[in-house]
Amino acid sequence: MKRLPPFAYFEPATVGEAAGLLAGEPGARALAGGTDLLVDLKSGKERPATIVNLKRIDGLTGVRADGESTWIGALTSVREIEQSDVVGDRHPALAAAAGVLASLPIRRLATIGGNLGRASPASDLAPPLMALGASATVESRSGAREIPVTELFVGPGETVLDHDEIITSVRVPRPAPGMGAAYRKLGKRGGGTDIALVGSAVSVVIDGRVIIEASVILASVGPTPLRSHAAEDVLRGSAPTDAILAEAAAAAAASAVPISDVRAGAAYRTAVSRVLTRRTLRDAVSAARGSAA
């Protein structure tokens, strides 16, 4: 049986208490869903002396439609996001991404805050959150700050968070009129069981016949999910013709900096980046037209 190494274990009841525990011990790790952390503990990749379980803290779960944004508690499960009517109505690209994150039993445990805090280059939730302009609320004993998800990641497994900071919620802005977004991933098999070889999330805002705003994100093709400013520049101010979408997709692929690993080669990932981005752009444009109608 694969076993967990020994650790000191705490179940704090407040964010302040949890932040204090994390601050008091540099080797402490926060536990949310545990679907990544427990695997890394078993393999020996992580050896924290202390585990701080966040699940006893009230107020960190649920999805709420506020006026101008959607509030999602950091400990909300991926499955709950997948099934949330609010997320499905307002942010279908996020619901779609939640629906292909790992297998169903894992989605019931995994959390949105854990998925972001883990900072996987192949994250399924980060790309749509970035494309939708979402931000993470991060709290410590010294207060709270809001970090755009586009500015959250530093490298594989690394975020800009200080050691005693905890992601407590995610805020997704209500879509502007004429906005459409999409997410697609390519894994080795269908469904979500596989980690993305490439993930693509985009959003566009169409006013009349012109794209006035665009966000183009790729995952699994760099040390963090990345934004292709070059692709966004192609789209902004242009009509969403097939030629423009193809040009933007090529620009996105040129922004990719993939590695070759056991799951796919770099050249393949770059080629797939172009194809997936073209498809998500088409999806997003038709969603935008639907939302404007």
Place this chain on the structure above:
Amino acid sequence: MISLTLTVNGADRELVVGANATLLEVLREDLLLTGAKEGCGEGECGACVVLVDGRAVPSCLMLAADLAGRPVETIEGIASDGVLDAMQEAFVEAGAFQCGYCTPATILVAEALLRAHPRPGVDEAKDALDGVLCRCGAQPKVLRAIASLMYGEGGA
């Protein structure tokens, strides 16, 4: 060590376990409920799936200490007094297993599915089985077992 009360198959069990004990370890080694299996130990294969709050979850990725007061169901709680329940009978009837390693998890997933959707479609049944892998390839017979129970002999 941590003292906790786990509610397993409807009975409260007083336990003293390490903070680092997974639910799977406690079920198999402290409670001797060996229906839940370890396959990969990483949540990928589903052989360790049990029901917590009625939902199928991988017991190898859950701390036992985190589950105090939440109902846990294992395959051992499905039959009563040695009499198989209808789903188990349907699996036997359809021959919905070969080596049997994934069968406890598969039956629990099927039980949870039927509680949520008394008459599931094939797609719903396939979705529910997501994450419980069968290397023997018994899935078609598993679907047949579920369908035969729901829609009578031969399925829908």
